[in-house]
Amino acid sequence: MIVKPSDNVSSRGVGSPKTKEEVVAVVDEAFSKSKAGKIIIEPFIEGFFTTVTSMIIDKKVVAFFADSSFRYPEGVKDEPDYPIYSKNNGGMKPSPYMDEFAPGIIEDFNKLAKELNLVDGKLHCELMITPDHKAYIFDLHRRMSGFDEPWPEWNLTTGLQWEDWIVRAECGMDLSNFPVGIRQNRFFHYRNIYAPRNGIIKRVEFDEYLTSHIYPKHSEKHFFLYDLVVSDHLHQPLIEGSVDKKKATARGNYLQFEFDTVEECEKISNPANSDEFYKHITFEYEK
Numbered sequence: 001m002i003v004k005p006s007d008n009v010s011s012r013g014v015g016s017p018k019t020k021e022e023v024v025a026v027v028d029e030a031f032s033k034s035k036a037g038k039i040i041i042e043p044f045i046e047g048f049f050t051t052v053t054s055m056i057i058d059k060k061v062v063a064f065f066a067d068s069s070f071r072y073p074e075g076v077k078d079e080p081d082y083p084i085y086s087k088n089n090g091g092m093k094p095s096p097y098m099d100e101f102a103p104g105i106i107e108d109f110n111k112l113a114k115e116l117n118l119v120d121g122k123l124h125c126e127l128m129i130t131p132d133h134k135a136y137i138f139d140l141h142r143r144m145s146g147f148d149e150p151w152p153e154w155n156l157t158t159g160l161q162w163e164d165w166i167v168r169a170e171c172g173m174d175l176s177n178f179p180v181g182i183r184q185n186r187f188f189h190y191r192n193i194y195a196p197r198n199g200i201i202k203r204v205e206f207d208e209y210l211t212s213h214i215y216p217k218h219s220e221k222h223f224f225l226y227d228l229v230v231s232d233h234l235h236q237p238l239i240e241g242s243v244d245k246k247k248a249t250a251r252g253n254y255l256q257f258e259f260d261t262v263e264e265c266e267k268i269s270n271p272a273n274s275d276e277f278y279k280h281i282t283f284e285y286e287k
Contacts (some may be wrong), residue, residue, distance in 0.1 A: 001043045004025055005034035016044055047128040050095045052105065053143075053154070055093035055165060057120045057175050059113040061106045061183040065154055065162075068129065068269075090191030092269035093157055094184040098264075100134035101127070102262065108137065118142075121169035139287050157184045187265035190256045193281070203284040210280040215258040 003026050004014040013033025030039040050070055055063040093260040109123055124143035127135045145269035154162050160182050169175060193204070206214070259265040268277055 001041055002041075003039060003041050005029045005030050006038040007036050007197045008033050032268055042138070045128045045130060045138075047130040047136075050127040050129050051133070052125045052127060053162070054106070054109055055162075055169070056109070056113050056118055056122070056123050056125045057178055059110070059118060061109050061113075061123075062178055062180065063158070063160060063165075064099045064102055064106055064109075065158055065182075065184065066102065066127070067091060067093035067154075068095040078092075090189065090269065092265055093154070093188040093190070094262075095129070096111070096266050096269070097129060097133040098184075100133045101129065105135055105137070112140070119169075120175055122166050157186045157188065158182050159185070187259045187262050189258055189259065189265050189269045191277070203282075205282040205284070207282075210257065213257040213259060215256045250265050 002014065002016045005012070013030045015022075015029055017023045017026045023121075027039065027041075031037060044141040050066050050068040053068045054061045054065070105127070109125075112118070113123070122142060125137050126142055129135055144157070154160070160179065165175065165178060200219055257268070259268065267273055
């Protein structure tokens, strides 16, 4: 199970007891972080994290988009100096299996919009997608714009200027000409790039395959990544690669790639295929 305060953020007071003996301490911690003195106890669901944004007009979903983060469990390592958690810090836009779980979530949104008499605008939630592709809502809100969203890739993926319509709705403007039949037709993978071991990074080189898929497109094959994080076992930044920033053509700890098909994008995004991704990158260290 998972235990959490009913009224806190950023996972404060959240815990998942592994044994019966841990339950009391986890519950006490959750209560201590709740201003209202209330907690929630729910089943712990295995899966990957997905965020959803939808547009509600006349209490119905008229546009829907999901993107996912992929991470291995913390503490799992495949090499002493290469935390697999950091190695796979990234995700995919749109979410894998979205066509499978979207109809059910949209139905739930429509029911909520009617039951709560929601005005036009954005309705946002977080999901857990299980290994059998079922979706479970664990957070739901009308997230205010400007909070790290909407991501530009939402516009690129769906062809809809989300921020324009969100602001129109929040200003009470007419939405009668909202475009219908919005579908995703572009596929993006985003990833933080981490070095395989501690040390001073001299150069990072992408091969032709990764270079051809970087978004926005670059003609250069060599990338000087100037914010590349080299982590210890606890995933804490130790040093930064020292390179000539005037030659920097891409930010090191967040890069985005575009693929022609959802199948190729899912394959490269899957953390189980991490070695397949990193074989396209050469790290050169100071001796």
